[in-house]
Amino acid sequence: MKLMPTRLSRLVLSVFTLAGLGLSSSDWVEKPAPVTPPNVVLFFMDDMGYGDLSVTGALDYTTPNLDKMAAEGTRFTNFLAAQAVCSASRAALLTGCYPNRLGISGALGPNSPIGLNPNEETLAELLKERGYATGMFGKWHLGDNKQFLPLQQGFDEYYGVPYSHDMWPLHPAQAQAKYPPLRWIEGNEQKEEIKDLDDAAEITGTITERAVSFIRNHKKKPFFLYIPHPLPHVPLAASATFKGKTARGIFGDVLTELDWSVGQILGELKQQGLDKNTLVLFISDNGPWLNYGDHAGSSGGFREGKGTSFEGGHRVPFLVRWPGVVPAGRVSNKLLTALDILPTVANVCGARLPKQRIDGVDWVALLKGDNTVTPRDKFYYYYRKNSLEAVRQGEWKLVFAHPGRTYEGFLPGQNGKPGPSTETHEFPAALYDLRRDSGERYDVREQHPEVVAQLEKIAEEARADLGDDIQKRTGANVREPGRISQ
Template structure:
C-alpha cells in the first residue's frame, strides 16, 4: 500500500496558488487600516430664528451655502433648543442635559460667580478622551471666570468672546447695567478689547479664519470643531465685505456673512480631503429677539421668540450633513433637541457617555435614514430659574399657566434700539396640536381631555425629577452649578 503519491504538476501549481492567495488575503486583513474616526464640526448660531435661512423661507436674501448644505444633507423641522436663552441653551448642548438639571438658567453676566460646573462632562471632554483635537472659536457664555473657560472644559484651543457682545459699555442700558469692557479671549487670557461696532464687525471673519486654521492644523487627526458665532445677536455688525450687499438691511448683510463663514469651512474640508469623513451640524441657541425689529430675525411663523416657551423661542433651524451617511435632500420632522447631539456623537465616535445622567437621546439611526424611528418621546419647556412652562409629546403641547415674556401687541424697535415688551404677561393653560396649529393659536383642551391627562402625568414626572418653581417644588435629581466664592 502506497502512503504517499507523487502529485501532478497541475496539482502543485494549484496548491501554490491557493496558499499564496490565502497569504495575500490574510495580509490584507491584518494590514488594512481601520476607518479613521469622523471629524465633527458644530455650528451654534446666536439668536438665529427658524425662519432666517432661505431654505426655511427667509426672503430678501439667500443663504446659498446653507441651502446647499441642506440639499446635501438632512434638514430637521422640529428641532428644539433646550431653553430659549443663551447660557442655559449652551450648557444643554455641550452636556446633553436640561440646563436646570445642572443648576443653570438665564444668561450669565460679566464676572458672574456662576458657570458650568467643572464636574460636568462636555462633548469636548468625551471626544478628547478618544484622541480628538478640540477647538472652540466664538462665543462661550458658560462662565467668564478662568475656572469656567473652555480650556477647563475639554477644549485645547479657544478664541472668542466670553459672553454676549451686547454686554459692553455701548449697551443701550449701560448706565443701568454698568458693563465692563469686553475683551476677546485667547486660551485663558484676555487680548484685544472690542470697543466699537467696527471691532464687532470683525468677529465673524476672525472666527472663520481661526476655524479654517484649526482644520488645517489638525487635518491628520480626528477633530471636534465648535463654532458658536456671536452674531446675529445684537448689536448687529457686518464687515466691509458684506455691509450693504444683501439689499435687505444690516440683518441681511449679517446673514450673508454667516452663510459665507459656513461656506469657507465646508470648502476647507473639501480641499483637505476631509469632506466625506466629517459630520457637520448647523443649529441655533434660541429664536429671535423680536423686539429689536429690523435687527431681529424671523421665527418663521411660530409664536413669540427668544425668552419664551412658545415654539418661536425653542424651534430652531437644524441641518446635518455627512456625505454618504446622512441622506441628502431629506426633510425630517421628528421631535429632536440640541441635547440629543452629545449621545449621538458619542455613539458614532465610540466615545463613552458622561458618568452622570443626561437627558439627550441617541438619534444616530434616525440620522442615517431610518425614518421609522422616534428617538425622542417628549420634551419639557423650562424657563426662568426653574419653571416648567410647557410639556410636549409628539405633536401635542400643553402650556401651563405662567407669567412670561410676550412681544405681541408692542411696536418693535428700529436700527438697534429695542422696542418695549413685558416679562409679566399672564399666559393661561392651553393644549395645542402642533401638526395642525404650529402657531399655537387654538386651545383644544376641551376636545382632548385624555391627551391633557397624559401630558399632566409627564409634567408630574418632570417636577419630581427637576422641580418646578411655579409649584415651589425641588427636583430630586438637580445638580449644582459651578460657583466661585467671592
C-alpha cells in the first residue's frame, strides 16, 4: 500500500532540500496557492433612469437578462451618479474623483479644447499596470482630440463613438449647431461615418460583437472590459431584430436590445468558463432626459431627471454580480456612488490607488455581503461648472437655493423631438428626509434646525475643498483638465 506524504513529512523533506541548496529553514516560507485576479466587466448605460428595468418597475417591455443578473447578484437601490450629465459622470467613474475636482463639467462637444487630463490615473491604467488586458467599446465623451482618447488613458483596445451620438448633423432640435460628421473610432483612427438612424440602429449590436470578441481573445489572462453603451440616449434606434417588438414603442425596443446585449456578454463569460471569476457591474451615467417624452425613460418616481441635482437626476440602477463572492438575491439600500467604483475594483483586483487624491470609498466588505458596514454617508451634489446645489448625510439632503433645470410643468415631446424645459428655474432652499420623502416634496427645515446646521458644516467643507460658483469661491484642491497641446 502506497502511503501519501503527510504535511509534516513534506515540511521535513523541504527543510532537508533547502539545506542541500545552502539555505536555512528561516529562508523558506510556505506560500499559498496563487489566486487568479478576477476579470471585471463594467456596463455604463447612457440616460437610463432608475425605473427603466422590469425589476425596478418598467412597463410594456421586459429586461429578463438584467432581472436575472439582479437575482444572481445584488441590486443596490441607493446608488448615485457622480453628476447628472455625460462627460462629468464618466470622468468620475473612471477616476474616482468628483468631476469638478478635475475641471470636467457638462457634456464636451466635438473638437473640445479640453478633455480628461492624461495626468489623471484611470481605472484602466491601474488595472493595466496590474497585468490586465483593457478594452473599451462604446461612448467615450472625455475629449475627442487624440491626446485624450482611450488608448492614451489606459485602454489597450477601443472601438466606439467619441461623444454623444446626438452631436451630429441630424440632431432634431439643433440643426443650426452644424455638428461635424459622427464617425466610429478604432484605436486612435476615425472609421465609418454614422450617417443616419439606420446606421445608428447598428450601434448596440456592433459594440456587443466587439465586447464578445474581446472576451474570447483575452480569456487566458485577467481583463477589464468597459462597455459604455451610447443608448438609450436620443436619438433612439434599434436593429431590425428588435424594432417594433414592444408595446412601449422605440424606447422599449432599445431597452430590449440593450438587455439582449448584456445577455450575450454574460453568456460568453459562461461559455469561456470565466463566469465565476468575473465581477460584473451595471450602472447608468445619469437619470432620464424627461422632456423627450415617449423617447425618454423613467425616473422611477424620483424628482426631476437628467441635468438636475434632485434624485431623478442622480439615482440610477446598479447591479453587481460575482458568483460565490457577491450574495445572490440581495437588495442593499446603503448609499454608494459612481465615485466608489474605482477604489473597490482596485482592491479586489490587487491594484494600487491613484497617486493623487480621489473621492471614492472602498466598499469591498459591503460588496461581499457585510451589511453592518456603512462605507459612505456623505455626498456633494455639484452641477453646471462648479455649483454646490445640495449636500447629503445619511438620508438627510439639504438643497441650497439655486437656478437650475426643471421638467415640471412642461408638456413632454414626442417621436424623438424634445418638449420645452427651462435651465433658469429658481429652486428654493429645502431640507428633505429621504427615508420617507424620496420624491423631495416636503421641506422640513423648520422641524430640524440641528440637521440643517450639521449639513451646512459639511457644505462649508465642500466649498473650501472644491469651490462653489454660486458663492464665487475657488476650491483649494481642484486640478486642471487636459488641454489640447499648442
